[in-house]
Amino acid sequence: MSILVYTEINKGRVKKASLECLNYASKIAELTGGTVTALINNADAIQLEEIGKAGATKILSVKNDILSSDGVYICSAVEQAVKAENAKLIIFAFDISGKAVAPRLSAKLKAGLVAGAVDYPVVNGNNLEVKKNVFSGKATAIYSINSDVKIISLLPNSFPVKLEDNKASVVDFTVDLSAIKSRIIIKETKSTDVAGMIPLPEAELVVSAGRGLKGPENWGIVEDLAKSLNATTACSRPVADLHWRPHHEHVGQTGVAIRPNLYIAIGISGAIQHLAGVNGSKTIVVINNDKEAPFFKSADYGIVGDAFAILPKLTEAVKKFKAHQN
């Protein structure tokens, strides 16, 4: 099977979610005896090398300055690559751009889409069966993709990234976007990235706090713990609504859904809407002074007590552990 992976660069690096998609495609190619072609725009030699190491056997290297500005262009570019490569399976990351482009391509190609896959597909005749989360993580479903051309978007952080020897051939690929005209005019772009901190959707370690912290002036101890772990900070909905913390830090059903390796929740009771955004985390630590807090039922490790006393101790313990490791 010819597999095409749409990959992206963000802030000078190949997106982690794109590397995960390449790994994922590479495993599917191994199982089905196929090839993995990556499509990338405006990549330099180092970025192309990384795409090869993540599992592409061929890289379609596009140089186009408008391509990334609107999903209509990206969709058309992927469509042209699908035709050129006779691709039967197209892989996207289930991230902000993948969510905008993969369904559009699904409509254009009449290709069945499973959005947010969490496992490798199983071949069943001409169909692929893919698992994804449903009911906000309370269950999973096996979807069968029944169309000839198929699309899977992969939920980020589903698999760790592995890099191996680069075996990819790089081909210059020209896309013709002359027939399309974007009607979206970008007026202003604001970055929410914090220097030195991994963005929340890519973070493997997350330290998150809620109303139990009593006020924005108390976030120093949360940031200290995050810093000691090299973790990213997050918060609960009430904290974002009260403007104690910026909106982009809000994790939960209405905020960002994340699935880090470690989620430390401090002073968050664990409402079902919060759990819906974090229950995919591999390990959950809950720190709360209320031993009846519902979050303990969804935690792997729990500490009952005063966060103001516990956090400095935990930060010291992490520092000691890190010093010992070095």
Added chain:
Amino acid sequence: MKILVAISNVPDTTTKIQFTDGDTKFNSAGVTFVINPYDEWYALVRALEIKEANIAEKVTVIHVGLIDSEATIRKGLALGADDAVRINAEGPDAFFVGEQIANYARENGYDLIMVGKETINYNGSSVGAIVAGILDLPFISLATKLDIAGNKATIEHDIDGGTQIVDCELPFVLSAAKGMAEQRIPNMRGIMAARTKPLTVIAATGSAPLTSIKSFTLSAGRTTCKMISEDNMDELVNLLHTEAKVI
């Protein structure tokens, strides 16, 4: 100008999820169904605000589903939508649902099509972009602000690692996220009026679904929470390293 808001009929967030027929179907017995919160709080309420500001003449809610979803559709009318359309078909596949909505929008000339950022049952985040793809319209996802003046809209929306303010001429498709509007409770007058507002049922047209659900499995909860004394943070760090292997 006319706004079409697509709404989904979903189990209330606090529902205990169960399956039936050998884990191939969602068990709806005793379940309270609601309008998908993102469709209601963010897309529909903002559409109604735009109408109340005399910028839109009409707000229509559209739903792809069977007759048992009519109570949910009536709630959309009670909140203030002028009329409703139900495409009479089960809609488990995003392409199928998107094509039904696109066909209706094309035939009836809507200037703005709004959806919520995702549904809380299938979590696919796909229908809006599918509608846009079929109709060759721009798609703006995760909108947190929407203002319309004349034929032009200004939208603030989330992008990777930030936010963006864009202008776009009508028509287009938009998915709405937190920030667009606040939840409303329908009042008695709205509920009474909803009973007599038009709810048109039409047959499905177009293609067959491209995907199907074979089976469901409940996610395994976490078995036990290991409690650690607040005076023993070294032990927690040690467990995170040796047992959970996450640091």
